[in-house]
Amino acid sequence: MAVRRGTASRLEEVADGVFAHEQPDGGWCLSNAGVVVSDGEAVVVDTAATEERARRFRDAVASVASAAPRVVVNTHFHGDHTFGNSVFQPEAVVVAHEAARTEAGVADLGMCGLWPDVTWGDLRVALPQVTYRDRATVHAGGVPLELIHPGPAHTTTDTLVWVPDRSVLFAGDVVLNGATPFCLMGSVSGSLRTLELIRALEPAVIVPGHGPVGGPELLDATEAYFRWLRDLARDGVDAGLTPLELARETDLGAFAELLDAERLVGNLHRAYAEQRGAPEGTPLDVLAVFLEMVEHHGGPLPCRA
Numbered sequence: 199m200a201v202r203r204g205t206a207s208r209l210e211e212v213a214d215g216v217f218a219h220e221q222p223d224g225g226w227c228l229s230n231a232g233v234v235v236s237d238g239e240a241v242v243v244d245t246a247a248t249e250e251r252a253r254r255f256r257d258a259v260a261s262v263a264s265a266a267p268r269v270v271v272n273t274h275f276h277g278d279h280t281f282g283n284s285v286f287q288p289e290a291v292v293v294a295h296e297a298a299r300t301e302a303g304v305a306d307l308g309m310c311g312l313w314p315d316v317t318w319g320d321l322r323v324a325l326p327q328v329t330y331r332d333r334a335t336v337h338a339g340g341v342p343l344e345l346i347h348p349g350p351a352h353t354t355t356d357t358l359v360w361v362p363d364r365s366v367l368f369a370g371d372v373v374l375n376g377a378t379p380f381c382l383m384g385s386v387s388g389s390l391r392t393l394e395l396i397r398a399l400e401p402a403v404i405v406p407g408h409g410p411v412g413g414p415e416l417l418d419a420t421e422a423y424f425r426w427l428r429d430l431a432r433d434g435v436d437a438g439l440t441p442l443e444l445a446r447e448t449d450l451g452a453f454a455e456l457l458d459a460e461r462l463v464g465n466l467h468r469a470y471a472e473q474r475g476a477p478e479g480t481p482l483d484v485l486a487v488f489l490e491m492v493e494h495h496g497g498p499l500p501c502r503a
């Protein structure tokens with residue numbers, strides 16, 4: 199099946215031996231991935247949502263790596279970053295934060311049900327075989343990739359993949375470019391803290407979870423959204439509005455240009471919970487909130503995967 203025009207993926211070398219696999223336009227399920235190649239070895243960061251897209255990514259990796267990758271790192275458990283894991287097996291072992299393994303097992307292929315019209319292909323969830331808790335390092339030949347768990351941010355399972363020798367950060371969905379940030383399953387305050395953590399690394403190149411590759415300016419844009427969100431939620435709680443009611447009467451201003459604006463409803467649910475004293479990452483009723491996002495959008499959410 200052909201990939202629709204405008205969403206064809208591309209592999210871009212962003213630093214010596216470091217490649218970003220971008221899937222325009224970066225909306226729902228059109229996630230980025232990457233590969234680090236050195237000394238004949240390759241480490242892959244994330245896969246893709248559908249079997250076809252994962253196979254295309256694997257083919258792109260094969261065009262720059264002389265051997266099949268032996269390690270796949272997942273930045274978090276969401277299916278658009280992990281459903282393609284099995285395409286890289288049996289050669290590769292999958293590595294992720296310990297909570298990502300747990301959450302991926304619980305979620306299974308449930309995400310496919312949110313978008314029944316997508317051609318998902320022959321998918322099976324390949325759970326991480328190696329997990330870590332705080333930090334770990336994997337090696338692509340002589341190039342180390344530092345895995346950093348920042349605490350709750352996009353989810354409670356996030357891994358930042360930092361390649362210090364190349365000054366490249368694979369941010370997962372903690373940082374998006376051109377799409378609305380999304381912390382329903384993570385934390386607003388944790389996201390802001392994680393952005394500071396990333397800033398301290400001083401990355402020259404940031405591969406966001408969705409959208410075009412950029413630099414530190416992506417941190418500024420993401421921080422601005424979360425600070426705005428936090429203030430908005432504070433006012434909404436004071437006014438006695440539900441997240442959905444507040445979203446309906448909110449002028450997005452500069453953020454109106456971002457894809458998937460309905461995420462505001464989910465982000466407000468998370469911000470409300472924190473405003474009311476809930477610990478970061480406290481589980482919320484994700485499916486119920488997702489249905490509110492659909493209602494706010496005025497119909498099924500667009501997914502072009």
Ligand SMILES: [Zn+2]
Pocket residue numbers: 274276352371
């Ligand atoms: Zn995600």
